[in-house]
Amino acid sequence: MRGWVLRIGQASFVLRPRALLVGGCAVLVLLLAVLAHLMFAGRPLAFGEVLTGLSGGPGAPSRLILQVQDFRLPRTVAGAVAGACLAVSGALTQNVARNPLATPEILGVTAGASLGAVAVLVLAGGGAGGLSGAAAAVGLPLAAGLGALLFGGGVFLLAVKRGSDVLDSNRMVLVGLGATAVATSMVTWLLTLGDVTNAGQALTWMSGSLNGKDWDTVSPVTVVALPLLLISAFVARWLLLGSFDDNTARSLGLPLRWTRPLLLLLAVLLAAVGTVLAGPVAFVALVCPLAARQVTGTVVAPLGVTALLGACFVVVADLVAGFVLPQALPVGVLTTVLGAPVLIALVLRSQRRTS
């Protein structure tokens, strides 16, 4: 095994030079992406202006502080955190489903969140005015979160069958598909109820957008997201054994009974958090774990690199979709159009390597 083993008491970690190098690069890229996002998301600011606005020193003009800290930073943070959550959730889902093309969408989380959000937008939005005040600040994220937890939790409970030994991957995927169909069809129906403006808002939300994020939404969700990401760093050691078939994993000493449901639960929660923050941004959860495996050359996607790549992907895509393209689009539209060819290239490459 290429790498160094680091032992602290009973715990041991394998440090792989390539993964460390990639991780370091990813951190750098993320910093650059965040900086670029702060500089160019809107009226271009100079590097110095961004720093002044961020540090908020005594000499800084209050307009600049407001612009950087209250208008741009929440959007940047939302993109980075949502990207990291979705990407890690994707890595966990792919491991639990034992399918490299599985995404949290099959867990019913995305569809459930969409159902909650669209219900608020269409039923409470009313008229052409759309949402304002408390309904917009609290109601929409809350409804999306509730929908995500309801459907994701439902899939989790139904997939974990009492009496059966382990969580069966195939059953989980099928249960998730059933739940997704229910939620999606209800969303489709809700879209026809309101007027077309509400439907447009709903569609924007559903394609995944970072538009108009403020701290009221971003900070509480981020506070939930960070511990979840930390926990997933601790369970990462289950992933390698979990990617074997059930009997091998068990005989190598992995208590599948516990690990698989826990990983699934974590995947559901992370997907819910990411979706509440940015909407269901497509392809992040699918592409980032695959890309992380490719760049680090490991069998299992290293979660740290995956999270960093996810954050970079969403932040950069949001910058391009919202501020570089002639017509501003929600970030999810761009990740879809970019993600599909990337996915195909990655899979074809890994196919060629195995054959």
Place this chain on the structure above:
Amino acid sequence: MSTAVLPATRHPEARRRRPGQGFLLAGIALAAALLLSVMIGGLETSPADLWHAVFTPDGSVADVAVRELRWPRTLNGLAVGACLGVAGCLTQAHTRNPIADPGLLGIYSGAALAVVAGSLLGGAVLEAAPAQAVLAFLGALAASALVFTVGSASRHGVTTVTLVLAGAAVTALAGGLVSAIVLSNDAALDTLRFWQLGSIAVRGGMLLSILPFILVGLALAALNIGSLNALALGEETAASLGVDVRRSRTLGVAAVAVLAACAVTLAGPIAFAGLLVPHMTRWLVGLDYRWQVPVSAVLGAAVLLIADTAGRVVARPGELPVGVLLAVLGGPFFIYLARRKKLVTL
């Protein structure tokens, strides 16, 4: 997207049902669904009214409702259900994947893109029902042709993996374009949101012009049945058993494309039917494709008609579209099927 194919262990409690019995059950369900679909609607009609409408029509309100509204709609549902059932069954057979549905070929997103683009470019002219249907049909066929061309570009011809990937790519690209259009154009969004509901009521007049295509699709499917059992053992085994794998794949994909395009033309996207029906069919008749394909047609029609009728009952005097009801009723049943069996394998 092939989920791990696990050994097909038979659950000890699983009752062995003879395929013939399953076929009979599906037939009875279809007969009941046909009857209910003709009998139940916004206007209350008794069995006597029905008799009157069928054998001695004299133009009364009930006669008109039954003969001119419910009967065409029922025929439409029958055709759409049969198409989706067979298309779903063939899709799962060829991908050997229990979560595949005809949407894999990019059919729904291609149709949606054509409808939305028509609304954007042609305005009201292209939003009329027949024009929309033609657009949906062409969009669906174009998308599946593109998926097939890209998917068969590799050295080995059409393989499941390349097909699924090409389908995912075309679906994503078309979906992205649809989003980009409807997010910037309210008229197109208005068109899309009603089109994508999936209903067998509004597009009923198209059935006669689509019928030849449906027959072609069913004929292709019938020609394909013979090799499906061998293909279920894997491509290499099938080839060594004398199956021309490439020909069989091409035939199957063509059948799925034509049938699903017909369904999306007549009813809009009712994607879940293509997933649900094959699972119900396996539950009824087991794994033999010589039974699965015909039973899928019968069961698909029955399921669609029952969902449509339920939509008329729960929202009287209005109605809920069949696509919504199908998923809301069928989703839990699908979950039940997934939980009931030890494994759902192909």
